[in-house]
């Protein structure tokens with residue numbers, strides 16, 4: 001055992017809270033910090049090389065070039081980068097990321113973008129088209145999510161994270177104004193998206209985490225016990241990002257109603273799948289505004305809505321709640337200023353492309369896309385169930401997480417990445433997931449995934465001592481008791497991303 005492993009093993013026995021509190025002072029002990037940095041240096045070099053493959057292939061700019069470059073040069077370079085990157089996602093090797101990706105659809109969205117490239121919804125007087133597109137996207141999404149005939153409204157945002165953060169800020173301001181809550185708390189299942197924690201950090205809302213049950217669904221009793229007079233909102237996912245589990249929305253809705261608090265359903269991932277799966281007759285529990293306690297929902301048009309990246313919808317029950325999201329100022333010398341979301345100026349072309357995606361695909365298109373995804377998911381789940389070393393976590397629909405009792409599943413992930421697959425490595429518990437998109441419904445993709453997975457499992461079984469490249473990093477990130485160090489490492493990685 002290395003010095004590090006043995007220290008970490010000892011540290012692992014300590015109370016995590018206590019550990020966090022002494023972590024800073026431990027790093028201040030001469031030698032410790034340097035030693036740790038030394039250990040990380042090698043990892044950082046590897047990460048840098050993989051994050052920056054173009055350094056020797058293309059000209060690098062750290063300054064604006066004196067003389068502008070020819071369009072043709074720029075386009076040629078970009079085309080060659082696209083060529084190197086495209087087959088990876090186009091041939092269905094990636095979990096999530098690109099949800100549609102058919103060339104005809106991409107070409108159409110690009111045309112729509114080109115027509116609207118100058119549009120900015122901040123200037124509603126100049127581009128009433130953007131206003132029309134955004135209002136209709138919100139209305140169509142609300143209607144799809146059980147809002148028909150109810151007072152459901154909302155806004156467009158730049159993505160799921162913004163939708164979630166806007167909702168949490170909205171509840172904070174609503175609770176302060178209507179209930180005088182100055183120390184707000186949000187109740188969040190541990191499996192809810194990291195965007196909720198981000199909102200908690202940005203907006204000073206205390207997160208009360210609740211556990212999930214053996215099927216990775218929020219523990220309703222724990223939520224009930226966590227409710228206090230400072231609770232502003234409870235959160236549920238439909239489904240969750242890690243394990244694709246749909247939280248008990250009906251029970252949580254009832255709790256929210258009973259306690260007169262907000263209930264946000266995060267349907268960023270499932271918002272444009274579950275309504276259609278339900279119509280197709282799949283056993284999907286209700287998860288939307290049809291439950292009276294659901295006061296807001298997020299649904300990502302840029303995932304299974306099949307729009308270009310950069311749009312999501314945040315919906316509220318009632319105009320009053322939405323008002324707490326808006327920003328207005330009447331005192332600025334720049335004039336009366338108001339905006340619905342975090343951004344000021346916004347890309348109207350993306351709203352146009354989103355509207356075009358929703359209206360060209362249509363209900364028939366969403367139904368047939370969902371059918372294909374559900375059928376491919378069923379095939380992949382069946383294939384995984386037939387591999388004795390693996391088991392599926394919970395009972396998912398289209399995000400399938402698997403783990404193993406007998407082999408290191410991060411090594412399986414490693415082997416899969418050598419076969420070009422980009423799956424997600426998750427922890428707490430250790431598992432790997434694939435989020436099934438239209439890319440995986442192409443002929444042969446699911447079969448290739450399963451045969452590569454069988455091969456990977458067989459390989460790891462035969463070579464249990466082989467270290468792998470990323471497996472140790474995942475393993476370390478999952479088990480390292482000093483979480484601040486893992487966090488430092490991630491910050492260093494972000495620094496690398498911004499190196500030219």
Ligand SMILES: *Cc1c(COP(=O)(O)O)cnc(C)c1O
Nearest residue numbers: 159160161193240241266268269
């Ligand atoms: C993707 C996702 C989000 C966040 O969305 P971004 O568009 O990446 O900001 C939130 N919740 C769930 C369940 C998601 O899958």
